[in-house]
Amino acid sequence: MKIDTTPEVSGMGHSMKRKEDPRFIRGKGNYVDDIQLPGMLYMDIVRSPFAHAKIKSINTEKALKIPGVLAVITGETLAKYNLHWMPTLMSDTQMVLPVEKVVYQSQEVAAVIATSRYIAADGVDAVEVDYEPLPVVVDPFKALEPGATVIRTDKKDKKDNHIFHWEVGDRAATEKAFAEAEVVVKQDCYIPRIHVASIETCGCIADFDRVNGKLTVYMTTQAPHAIRTVFALVAGHVGLSEERIRIISPDIGGGFGGKVPVYPGYVIATAASVVIGKPIKWIEDRMENLQADSFARDYWMKAELAAKKDGTITALRIKTLADHGCADAAANPSKFPAGLFSICTGSYDIKHAFAEVDGAYTNKPPGGVAYRCSFRVTEAVHMIERVTDILAQQLKMDPAELRLKNFIPKEKFPYQSALGWEYDSGDYARALKLAMERIGYPALRKEQAEKRARGELMGIGISSFTEIVGAGPSKHFDILGIKMFDSAEIRIHPTGKAIARFGTKSQGQGHETTYAQIIAEELGIPASAVQIEEGDTDTAPYGLGTYASRSTPTAGAAGAMAARKIREKAKKIAAHLLEVSPEDLVWETGKFSVRGAPQRSKTIQEIAFAAYTNHPQGMEAGLEAVCYYDPPNLTFPFGSYICVVDIDRGTGQVKIRRFMAVDDCGNIINPMIVDGQIHGGLSMGMAPALMEEISYDENGNVQGGSFMDYLVPTAMETPSWETDKTVTPSPHHPFGAKGVGESATVGAPPAIVNAVVDALSHLGVTHVEIPMTPERVWRILKEKGVAE
């Protein structure tokens, strides 16, 4: 990629040091729990020990006697204002506080407001709740059986636990292709429930100003504008009008999708602040975060792949059951109940495909948010990358060779997939070949053969994924009806410096740096002189927020387009200053000069000053622009990963010895930041592959509800990731970029599973479910007579 600006300007392609870091390395970040407002009260939440139970009574008497406890809020309190239910982002409903029954363990039952967090916790202990346990539904297959206990009895006409059926593709043509197939492979695969577990939990401070009727909520949210609108829609009937709601998302300690939903705690704290008239802080502890916040995955998939004997894939069929817990709380675009699962044909030129997904309610917390991935893409990629390997195994072909044979050839882009997507650009073979070269693939195969002969277990796994990120376009994508565009507003100051505000919200991605670099690239103003702000709905333009790798594809594009509007006006001012016609001017970074007379020029700084001091007659003063960018298509980043594992024969422990990740996210704004994103994404891909799972026992008790049991990788389990890249620009994005923050989380798990299966393939193993814990692998080794 060509770099057009100097390091002083630091436009696209510079590994500029991050502008947000000086405050973070001094401990001067400003996270929600760091904010203390005068007179602030604290909220803590009473939670249900049962997964499904009738609430017979809630006795708040003892709690209210504790000095410092000011109020106990129950479902009855909220019901008076009709605030005890709220919509989910998928237009389902979810309880804020229950009136009749609880539907998952750790569900919010009541909230205590007190003068300190310790007294609030004392109050929680003193609230007495009388429950009558109800039958619990944990297994989504059993949930759909006739006669199963109906969980959502609040829905008048609901007689079962089925949420939705969704299907895509040509069923008949796919069936025909399967009937004619020379080879068919099948695999069932479960992607367990996992939790993003950002190191900062969720929380808020709701501050209702009674005099002005203005509500300010400081909140751990990835989508502050959407939250404001949801609040206005939910609480409009009690007088909260959108212009009097201000959501401020300060520094966020990791989001990964878990900070997209509206959680009951936010709503209860807000209601309490409105009633009491004081600021109220609610901060989850880690156990509440893991046990009650929205979860990701929980997909039960059955996939079949049809192929010719030479390895040409002809058709794909997938049937999935999605466990959504007690509410469909996915943060998917509204027309896509299974998200973008239809990317499941992956990187391959598959003529016929059919996919169907059914959603089921169970007695678990609301499910279906992302875990650092664009809507359901991880599940889709896991399945296609698994069955591709199983096909290679069955045909005794090298998995790299099978992939190279089936990749969508680069000449076919833009490519129309069987399930309806138009892939923007790609060169899949190049990425895989680079990964193979970088890791030394032939030598590894040789080493593996030698080790296998000695009885050692070594495996090499490949994953060649294609992601789909950057929603809109708005004609297809909306959340609760709000179209998925995003926005930027840039103001150039008279001295040639700038401030720019965006509708997204960084949670560590480094927007303060990369957005400044985009503007630097477009206008030649040094990135260091461009201040970026996000997350305050009173000042930033409206946008849908940061998740699903959409910031660069949407808001980043808006930043470039707004800068180009500014450049157009700057050109007219320059023409005025130089007394030439605008057509006679040429732009090179940071200045307009007269064609053929380059010594006659005006810098952007001179033009900015003139915009306020000497602008042409008939032109408005000032130099600023706004863009609401509606992308014409999504972007399709891709990559090829190769993982090398060694497995301990005695313990079943899987050790990742090497992991080579070649990513292609189009043109790159800041290579240092992209590399960092990939490192983090790989770790969050390894985590569910080897360690993380939140499961439930038959009574709906959560297993893995604290960091004692939910194993987040430390530096010891995490290998030293190796990265490289190819650059295939997006043809439709203003500066050719694609989203990247989640590629590695999507691409890594199947590479690791494929490596483990490869290590065990000579024993007849064709599949291993995740997480591939030592115990799970040891049981396989034991069954195969390898382990003691």
Added chain:
Amino acid sequence: MAMHTIKLTVNGEPHEATVESRLLLVHLLRENLRLTGTHIGCDTTHCGACTILFDGQPVKSCTVLAVQADGRQLITVEGLEKDNKLSAIQDGFYQEHGLQCGYCTPGMMITGTALLERNNSPSELEIREAISGNLCRCTGYVNIVKAIQHAARATKQETP
């Protein structure tokens, strides 16, 4: 609830506080002294976001009572910078992109500081072992390791 008056030194400054027996040290630092750089990420001493130096030792301040800090010398992230000069660890994190969301960063830097005080040329494995009680979700640890290596090099240059 019994109250106790304690005296402690934080980042070189003496403080006196009257606290409940049950007050956690991390809450004393964050809420009473308003040193909010020390973060809270779990309730079980796993994540390390609250790590501080307690008489020179890295300690997770979410599982220490404030009263236990009576008479002790504490260093928090706010105390790493001296005379407007970043410490070697802080500069290492900045130069090597050792942070993203910044939430685990103070704890990581404190643990890194303690490591370099006892071992100024740690191996990669020694660094990984040292920070294995500090969780990070963003960086995959690669650049945190590099940041501590960067700081180790800088420290050795300063004190050969």
